[in-house]
Amino acid sequence: MKKLYIIMVACGLLLITGGCKKQENAKDSLTKGLSTSGGKTLEMIVVASDEVYNGALRDSIGYNFEIPQQGLNQKEPLFDVVHLKPEGFIHSDMLQKHRNILIIDFKKGNPNKMYSEINQRVYPQAVYKLMVDNRDSMFSILSRFYFTIKHQFYANEHDRVYTVFKKDENVKLDKQIKDNFGINLTISADFYLAKKTDDFFWIRKETDHESYDIMIYKMPFTGNGLYGQEKIIDIRDQISQKNIPGPANGSYMGTEKRFDIVSDTIKVNGILMVETRGLWRLFGDFMGGPFVNYAFCNPATDDFVMIDCFLYSPKKSKRDLLIQLESIVYSINR
Numbered sequence: 001m002k003k004l005y006i007i008m009v010a011c012g013l014l015l016i017t018g019g020c021k022k023q024e025n026a027k028d029s030l031t032k033g034l035s036t037s038g039g040k041t042l043e044m045i046v047v048a049s050d051e052v053y054n055g056a057l058r059d060s061i062g063y064n065f066e067i068p069q070q071g072l073n074q075k076e077p078l079f080d081v082v083h084l085k086p087e088g089f090i091h092s093d094m095l096q097k098h099r100n101i102l103i104i105d106f107k108k109g110n111p112n113k114m115y116s117e118i119n120q121r122v123y124p125q126a127v128y129k130l131m132v133d134n135r136d137s138m139f140s141i142l143s144r145f146y147f148t149i150k151h152q153f154y155a156n157e158h159d160r161v162y163t164v165f166k167k168d169e170n171v172k173l174d175k176q177i178k179d180n181f182g183i184n185l186t187i188s189a190d191f192y193l194a195k196k197t198d199d200f201f202w203i204r205k206e207t208d209h210e211s212y213d214i215m216i217y218k219m220p221f222t223g224n225g226l227y228g229q230e231k232i233i234d235i236r237d238q239i240s241q242k243n244i245p246g247p248a249n250g251s252y253m254g255t256e257k258r259f260d261i262v263s264d265t266i267k268v269n270g271i272l273m274v275e276t277r278g279l280w281r282l283f284g285d286f287m288g289g290p291f292v293n294y295a296f297c298n299p300a301t302d303d304f305v306m307i308d309c310f311l312y313s314p315k316k317s318k319r320d321l322l323i324q325l326e327s328i329v330y331s332i333n334r
Contacts (some may be wrong), residue, residue, distance in 0.1 A: 029071040030163045037099040037122040041320040043080045044153055047089045048104035054257045057104065058083075060139060064146045069319050071277025072290050076319040079153065095123045097159065100153040104138065109150050112137040114145050118152065119167040125151040161327035162186060162334070164248070177201065181218055184302040186331035200243055211313050212325055215239060215308040221297050226304050227274045229263045232295050236308055240280075251284030253310070255291075271296050280310050290318050292328050 012179035039045075044052065046061055053061075058303050066077040079100070089103075093205060099122075110131040117127040128149050132138040165188040173193055177185050180201065187203065191212070195202040198217065203269040205212040217239050237254045244253040255261070281288040291310035298305045309325035311318055 001040050005170060014043065014155055018086055029112070030166055031123045032119055034123040035097070035165075039096050039099040040080065042078070042153075042157060043082060043098075043325055044100040045084055045089070045095065046102050046104065047084050047086055048106070049086060051056070052104055052106045053083055056135070057138065059132070060142060063319040064142070065150065071279070071292060071320075072318050073259070073280050073288065074217065074318070076317055078150070095124070099156050101125070101127040102149065103127065105129060105131045106133070106138065108133050111128060114139065114141050124156040124165075126156055128152075155322050155330075158327040158330040159326055162331050164188070165327070165331070166272050173203070177216065181216055181305060182298055182303070183305065184331075184333045186334065187328055195243060200239065202243060209313065210321065211312040212321070213244075213312075214245070214325060214328065215306070215310075217306045217308070218298070218301075218303040221302055221304040227295060229261060229274075229276060232263065232274065232276050232293060232306070233257075233278075236293055236307060239306070240308075241283075244289065246285040248282075248283040248285040251282050253280055254283050255279075256281040256288060264284050268330055269296075271299065271332060287312060289313065290322055292322065292326060 018247055028160050034133040044065060048057065060274070061081055065079045065081055068075045069078050086097065112132050112134070115129045115131065115315075117125075119125055119127075122125070126149075130138065130141055130147070132141065156249040165186050170187045170188045170189045170191055173187055173191065174185060176193065176196070177183065177187075180196070180198070188205075190215075191203050191205045193201060194204045199217060201214075201216040203214040203216070218236075218237075226235075233255050240255075246252055254280040260277050261276060263274055263276045266273050266275050273294045276293040276295070278286060278291060280291045289310060289312045291308060293306060293308045295304070295306045297303070307329050309329065311325065
């Protein structure tokens with residue numbers, strides 16, 4: 001597991017966890033009593049003067065935040081970075097309500113520290129302010145806290161989708177998932193249960209040109225060998241071949257193994273998971289797209305559970321759409 005660093009807090013900038021403290025008011029439970037933040041999906045604002053931003057800092061921002069998202073069949077960056085001058089940001093109430101903000105304050109006498117505001121003004125929102133007086137400190141601190149910033153910005157996107165889904169929740173489907181798998185997920189009313197058995201659910205949302213799909217599968221936990229990437233892919237392919245047919249006779253979904261498959265260990269609401277990203281394809285047909293698979297041992301039942309999210313959207317970019325499916329997994333036991 002990557003280590004999350006503790007952010008130092010300055011006077012006037014309070015560090016708030018943004019979700020750990022229970023709210024007494026039911027209306028406030030989704031938005032913390034705040035108005036909604038703005039910004040496009042996975043867009044981040046970098047506030048810095050042209051003199052500071054242009055050159056090495058621009059390259060560092062690109063290296064850390066604009067590298068391609070893994071597991072997609074076309075190049076899309078982790079974030080869409082928008083550079084703003086301080087004067088333009090300070091005088092815009094709309095921009096100050098953006099969801100993901102990184103401010104670079106470079107001037108003599110600054111303390112060379114990173115400060116943060118989490119869900120202070122709008123929800124969800126993270127504002128990170130890097131106050132430095134030399135370039136070496138700027139790059140050192142930015143490198144040190146890159147993962148923390150990235151993690152929080154992604155959490156903001158998941159929180160945004162969760163808030164939307166919770167307001168239009170498919171209560172019946174959520175209860176079926178709880179009864180079958182012993183986990184709580186928040187799914188919007190746009191999704192429906194396409195297929196179910198005692199150990200398998202296929203959940204879908206379909207539009208004219210897109211399909212959002214989730215497979216949930218459980219089996220007895222037989223040891224940590226289930227977490228190996230090859231084993232996860234093997235289980236995924238067995239389940240999808242059996243349960244996810246394609247439109248052509250005899251076609252079925254499986255994993256596209258001619259492209260990279262990447263895995264990481266993550267923690268979602270206290271549950272350790274192996275996240276695996278890659279591409280799926282229809283064997284016997286010509287459809288495909290990205291998938292992200294989450295494998296974990298359910299602490300409530302001791303079952304080995306896989307939640308597999310896969311997307312078909314031939315006419316659109318995939319990164320922003322996949323966030324909707326990821327956010328369902330990140331709602332687990334919330």
